[in-house]
Amino acid sequence: MKKLISGLLVLSALAIQAPTVHAQGMSEEGNNASETAPIQQRIDLNSATIEQLVTLPGVGQSKAKAIVKYREEVGPFLEVAQLTQVKGIGEKMLSKIEGYVLVK
Known part of the structure; x- marks a missing residue:
């Protein structure tokens, strides 16, 4: 027992x-x-520097520069999904980084 x-x-x-x-x-x-990063720690696409953007998963110098160039030529991002209009960023890349960025 x-x-x-x-x-x-x-x-x-x-x-x-x-x-x-x-x-x-x-x-x-x-x-x-x-x-994902908490909202207060997310990077604002409309004010982020190249140095900040390269900290995003899958984003190197060239993609970071493309994001800044797009912002300068087209104007501020209205939504995070607009990143797919940046050369070199597609849906797959967007899904990797959307939890780390925001648009103010």
């Missing part, structure tokens, strides 16, 4: 821990897949 109770205690302890371990794993995966 003691073995049965000990076994049940071990199983219940594992059952209690299993969802926690699973949730932690999901949390880590979720952060990589859809990591």
Whole structure:
């Protein structure tokens, strides 16, 4: 009987821990897949410098310069989705960076 109770205690302890371990794993995966910056830390597309823009995922010097050039030639961004009008930025790139930028 003691073995049965000990076994049940071990199983219940594992059952209690299993969802926690699973949730932690999901949390880590979720952060990589859809990591976003809080709104107050997002970069404003209409005032960002090249140095700030290159901190965005997948944005190097050339894309950062293209964003600034577009802003200077066309005017301020009205919405984040307008980034797809910048040379070298498509829907896939937009989906990578839209959580890190905003338009004021």
